[in-house]
Amino acid sequence: METRSWVRDGLLAIAGGVYAVGLAITNLPLLVVSVVALALSPVPFLGLALLPWVTDLVRMRANLERRLAGRAGVAIACPYQPPPERALPGGWKRFRWIATDPATWRDLAWLVPGAIVGFCLGLLAVAIPLYGLEGITLLPLWLYLSVDWYGYGVFWPIANFSEAMLSMPQGVLFMALGLGAAPWLLEVNAKFAKLFLAPTKAADLRLRVAQLTETRADTVDAQAAELRRIERDLHDGAQARLVSLGMTIGLAEEMIERNPVAARKLLAEAREMSGAALLELRNLVRGIHPPVLAERGLDGAVRALALSLPMPVTVEVELPGRPQTPVESAAYFATAEALANVVRHSGARTAAVSIRYSEGLLAITVSDDGVGGAEPARGTGLRGIDRRLAAFDGTMTVSSPPSGPTVVTMELPCVLSSPKTSPSSGTV
Structure with a gap:
């Protein structure tokens, strides 16, 4: 089971290496477009619209890298500040929000080193197992195609039958090495990306404050809703029964001398009402804090x-x-x-x-x-x-x-x- 998991993780990492190479190639055109957008940012109207649009593309690319890092076991939190209200595309508020966010400039600073490291490590994660696969298939392909030994194999030339026989175990060794190294290479790439794409301490503090503000508002709303529920349950349930109970007892007091039988019936009804009111109060208390929770x-x-x-x-x-x-x-x-x-x-x-x-x-x-x-x-x-x-x-x-x-x-x-x-x- 462990071997199967090791092979599966290696194959997934190799696929991730192909993905990393493809993503790394996109960094360079994004860098060129970003430089052009920065150069044109002083131009009225054009700069206000172009830089935020290009920054959105860069952030999409950075988020893909964060997702790839998450699959490699390295979590990278999103560091971007929330957009201000009414930040319309092409407007000054949106431009200012983009330009003053430190994460914008950290993303741009990551594009070149991220492209180099991601391309090299992703290529290694793919090339090592492919090299091993070539070694494994050299001998079967030669027997099938009946070609000359000498020079056969890209990056793996063989000159005689002995070298052909050795190519297969060597290929297995390289394949095993590649399957084991691919997850580690992607993890190294993810940790390097985290140096640029993770929130700084100041950004972490801002995000934490925003999260606490949101959860505090949710908690206040939930508490207000809970208080309204308790008030409604008291008003429609126990309170109404207690008012009715008081009226029934009052009628019994008036009738106790004139009609004792009817007074006894009213008192019996009052006893039932008191039991029902007590039950509703217990249910209400149980919904607030169950007694069994406090006791056990x-x-x-x-x-x-x-x-x-x-x-x-x-x-x-x-x-x-x-x-x-x-x-x-x-x-x-x-x-x-x-x-x-x-x-x-x-x-x-x-x-x-x-x-x-x-x-x-x-x-x-x-x-x-x-x-x-x-x-x-x-x-x-x-x-x-x-x-x-x-x-x-x-x-x-x-x-x-x-x-x-x-x-x-x-x-x-x-x-x-x-x-x-x-x-x-x-x-x-």
């Missing part, structure tokens, strides 16, 4: 939640302690929403929840054997989970091919307290 922690709360679902759910929890209360609550409600999506949309027969903690990160995985095809962009449930986690710097990833299974992975940075003695697992 995330482990017990998730198990209790799984028991209420109409399908068997395997729950595995390995927590050496308890997260902070806000994080614990966010993790619980995110898990609850993910399981609710399983019940409503997946058509699954079974589901599984795994909760683990490692190196300051709480990882929750909710999976099912349903039909798949879940996309965060198409539904409010997954988007709500993402917003809830983002308030705590958490992330969510979804893997849901059309035939299933669906796996939702949620991660929350946190610190644990009150260590437990042992992990627990089971099916509920």
Whole structure:
């Protein structure tokens, strides 16, 4: 299995080398066009429109390099500043946004060295295994074509039968070397590109501030919506029942001397109303912060939640302690929403929840054997989970091919307290 994976990774890296060579060739015409656009930038109207257009092309090229680096295992974040409002093409705002972004000039500075390094390393990633392939095929081709030994083979001349026999094992060796070296060569190319295309510390700080501003706004909106929901539930539910309860008791007081039988009936109705109001209040409190979460922690709360679902759910929890209360609550409600999506949309027969903690990160995985095809962009449930986690710097990833299974992975940075003695697992 490992050999198969090694060969597959090598072949994918060779294809990536071809891709890198093709991309590197495009750097030079982009550089020429960029120089022309910079030279014409003082020209009224023409410069305002030409430089942003050329910069968009350069950024598209840089984003392709970032994507290639991601496939090589080197993540390069996008460093560009968000565009200002009403930044129309050909306008001064858009030109100023492009010209004052340091990432614009870092992209331009990368074009020449990126072309050289990407072309050379990509060519090496392709040439070494191709050279080995040539050595492997020399002898079979000669036997099939019946040509003279001498001089046969591009870059691999053979003069006699002994050299022809040695070409095949040597070719296998070069092929193995190429398959092993190709991923490493692409990784080196990706790390070199990261020197230019990754955000600087100042850009990282700006992006972080923008992200925090966005998540804070989402959190405020979510809290406001939650308060409106609680107010609506209180007004339409428990409050209305309590008002009716007060009126019923008042009528019973008036009728207790004149008609004791009717008064007893009213008091019985009042008792039922009080029970219903108490039940609604309990449900409301459970929606704010479930008592089982406060009493038994995330482990017990998730198990209790799984028991209420109409399908068997395997729950595995390995927590050496308890997260902070806000994080614990966010993790619980995110898990609850993910399981609710399983019940409503997946058509699954079974589901599984795994909760683990490692190196300051709480990882929750909710999976099912349903039909798949879940996309965060198409539904409010997954988007709500993402917003809830983002308030705590958490992330969510979804893997849901059309035939299933669906796996939702949620991660929350946190610190644990009150260590437990042992992990627990089971099916509920």
